[in-house]
Amino acid sequence: MATKDTGIGDTEDKIFIGKGEQPAWLTLGLANRHGLVTGATGTGKTVSLQVMAEGFARAGVPVFAADIKGDLSGISEVGEPKDFILKRAAEMGLAFQPDQFTTVFWDVFGEQGHPVRATVSEMGPLLLSRMMDLNDVAEGVLNIAFRVADEQGLLLLDMKDLRAILSFIAEHAAELTTEYGNVSKATVGTIQRQLLVLENQGADKFFGEPALALKDFMRTDRDGRGNINILVADKLMQSPQLYATFLLWMLSELFEQLPEAGDPPKPKLVFFFDEAHLLFNDAPKALLDKVEQVVRLIRSKGVGVYFVTQNPIDVPDKVLAQLGNRVQHALRAFTPRDQKAVAAAAQTFRPNPKLDTAKVITELGKGEALVSFLEGNGTPAMVERIMVRPPSARIGPITPEERQAIMAASPVKGKYDTTIDSESAYEILQKRVATTAAPADAGAGGGVLGQIGAIVGTIFGTNTPRGKLSTGQVIARDVTRSVTNKVVGGVVADLGKSMGGSLGSSVGRAIVRGALGGLLRR
Template structure:
């Protein structure tokens, strides 16, 4: 916090002013931050002001845009009377501006598609997406382990389904090696996977996977690119939204080198509706969130959570957020009053201000702010009027968005999906090869040899009807009509039990193989 001219400097961003000018120091911006306030109090404008300041300083920005209002940062601002007046009151000359922007969209409808592979997401975050319990998460971990040992790439949803079928059909041997694997648990995971697919997971998982370096671009003028995730539709699946953004943070943490405390961040990440990340997370996930937030600052990344109230964020994470912007909160109920008191307690007190009282009195565009000072300690809380953004306030039009996407520096890189050979295709080939062996002749080893060959298959061994020989068709028809009478006894019971365990198609294949062996004698 400092007094002086109301404008950005080489090492700080001007946020707002009342009695004093409020500046966010760039060298301390990777110590993370928090923007809070009730709906309609100005959080989005504050977010836009901060994003513009970082972009002007050459810092790339990533921000999720829930309502579409932030998209206006890509278009030139308008010198409206109330905007010009507010700027003049702060001693700031309003200069309309616009910022180089890349739009991203998980669904590929209002921006470039965002994809990740199943392997990159990993079993922990996938379990969170599908709301799996500990037992189900354990089986999912086994699926990933088996895929690694089998050399199977897990890229998209059909790969994940294929490996789940594989472990279900090899449950007995996997149980011996890794612990209990039940088909019922696999079935539950598959049902949850269907829910995830219905929420848009099919579009998200695949290739080409997002290269996070594309977030860390500057434009031809040296300004940071503003990356906007179009999240209005994604927010209809809150768990997918929250887990996706956590995955992005985790990937940044894993991929970026240590840089300590740079003069300015390498990237600033704004996480809107951040409370969704902290809704009943399992301990393992909460530990991961805390680890990423605590350590990612040394990678030069600043994370700014945007939510309604500081109490939405767990204390372990809240303690890491040094730069605070608090807009108005309402105190209509006893619960609201407790929330206001809790919010006031998160600031360093100012003897001149009754923080708890002012929080309920702030007008639209006003905020209580406390940014880190030179020694890394929070400044005393101050009341300020947030400066007006230089770019447009409000959303871009559909035509403007299309023009921005058409001129994007990543145009064509992610727009066409790639489906290369992975777990699904490899397992399908194994099935086809086993089916050809089982149905194409041989018969060596008698009944038990046929059964052993079939049990070693993955999905079943039926040959498509159009490729059956005349003898195979006759055998199939005879099998259906006389199996119980001719085979009888042990073979029939075995066919039924294995058929129940491995599926009707495999059961029929076993009986067909047994009957064929008998007829050849």
């Protein structure tokens, strides 16, 4: 097939990744069979990821990638024709053409990109349990909370909604235990404490509305090239469980929302999952089964998933078996464990009689890689040693000013930047409490002053019918009314101005009772 008239080496159906004894191509029609990019720190994984992302974008395929160190942000700016880049391009027979790509920055914390939000209901109890590292008992109670919210018609959108429904089931633990199984207040308290930990990590900014519309990840620009969506993850990585759970939620949402596509000529979206080992560390079997299911089946939705990590052994075998396109950068083998890892990495490739794969993995220089991409009917090609081609866009991070300029021109500017607080579980349950409390307040005989009158009436006998009052009681009644109107009434009025809501009323009543007691004892 003839190459496009771009000078960058791609063809109509393939992405040029690099060159060794022969060119290495990633076939677009097989790119949704997923992939793996591995290698030790500093060996060139990020550049390989950028080269692949640029190729997909040029082919009209939107990309989503997590940017752990900020290095991938340079893809938004024009590449610089530095000497080593020009030299590498010339060695591969390429005419280096600086380029840049339409980029949208996202940030769970809303600081260096558009906010990314999901509702609590969308996340679901399984992923929330993973995020909070709950045991089986606590996970069961969380499932009950979701079930009760569903039956009560209570929307769970943000963290205060989740707290409200947990408080609700704690208050009704006895009734719920009969219907759903044991619900203890102690277990609810455990979940509440874990929610506090999540909030301290910033998760409260992630849950809420407007929730992310996944179609905004799947845009193309005016030239028909795919947008590159970058998740700013440097701060997010300080909460690794939140990071891993968020990305798994994204995959699950894509799987559930996208229609079946079979094997399209190119993917609808390519998803790069950096620091992928965080997804699998200490993950319960139920979660691992879900990951395997999503990875295995999302291919038919036209989505390609590429895990980026240091070593193939970071990925469970069942998931690893689904990853057909492989890029392996150098690994070090200084310890027995390192040597075992190198051997495991070598075994994931289809052997090449010309290469000692295990030996070559330890000898690769920066920018070199062993690659094996799917070909023909979906079988992996023999492993080849290549030099990865230079990216067309800038290598390295952008400045804060450049980032702000990109965000100002973003196609989703203004859509997610302001939080919306819709009526949901928290507000509805608050209204129920207020409605229940209203009749009791109404029967108090005119609020605070009515209650004062009742108290004084009981003490002095002023509730006795008028015709049966003694002279002493009449005098006491008149004195009490004067004190109440002139002194206590002024205190309550001042309290009403300075303290709002039920708390102010309660404190006011307590102070009034104390004041009256002091006056009456004199």
